[in-house]
Amino acid sequence: MNRAFTLIEPGPVVLVVTREGDRSNIMTISWTMVLDFSPRFAITTGAWNHSFLALQHTRECVIAIPGADLLDKVVGIGTCSGVDTDKFRRFRLTPLPATQVAPPLIRECLASIECRVIDFVTQHGIVVLEAVAAHGNPARRERRMLHAVGDGSFIVDGRHLDRRVPMATKLPEGV
């Protein structure tokens, strides 16, 4: 859990899973931000997203991090609506039970973070989340994340560069 923020900080496209009643839904978002090492996250969404209602009603979600191999599912999920689509079925994704929240994890993702809503900053469309559990998926071979440019193109992770020694003074212990 003390490394969960490292899943969000690089700015990957994420899938947000909500569950209301017996229906799970998924949305694609790129507007996310780490708020704290604790970890707390912010996401931006609003009433134009069907998932926002479920977030308001249930105050729970799972943030799942897709690998680059899932790009076309990520685009598909982001361009249809849970109003009329069962996205787990349509995009052949496997829901797995979470431990602390009702929405499921996504088996095909690199990691899934179980979150509770701790605040809505309504004026700016910001939802503040607290992570309560995190699950990696070391079996995935494709470990590169996706970054949405916002113009319909995506950037895949390239090289990793290690600067842990000069950065050490700025990092929490155990990261």
Place this chain on the structure above:
Amino acid sequence: MNRAFTLIEPGPVVLVVTREGDRSNIMTISWTMVLDFSPRFAITTGAWNHSFLALQHTRECVIAIPGADLLDKVVGIGTCSGVDTDKFRRFRLTPLPATQVAPPLIRECLASIECRVIDFVTQHGIVVLEAVAAHGNPARRERRMLHAVGDGSFIVDGRHLDRRVPMATKLPEGV
């Protein structure tokens, strides 16, 4: 300006330039989020950053996007303080006059976005910014951005994948 959000959305490490009196300062942050296509951005910071005081007092900043060639300057800027360091001088960066705000642009960056503070969400350490001008720097050869993982390592942009056709329904016009 209607493409300015595409500089922030992929989640790059950014440099935030402030200016108070005759002193400019720079901080490195990775905790940023697009809020709107208008464009408005959120950043997370707080009183532990010397730059936060300048943001509070002047309500202006420049967000500059460094390319991968600037990694060691980015790390250096992030691990010293403006209290006792002139970061433009120490890291040999060139300030250029902005058009709408007092803090300077950074010539060596890929782009610089002039911003005004429109709100502080103090409870969550969030600063809400509105972009008022944006400047690209097409002369830079190294165009890959950097993404901080948060553990002291960084990811450089890899391949670009075009999904503009399927994404078209989700994008504002002119992007």
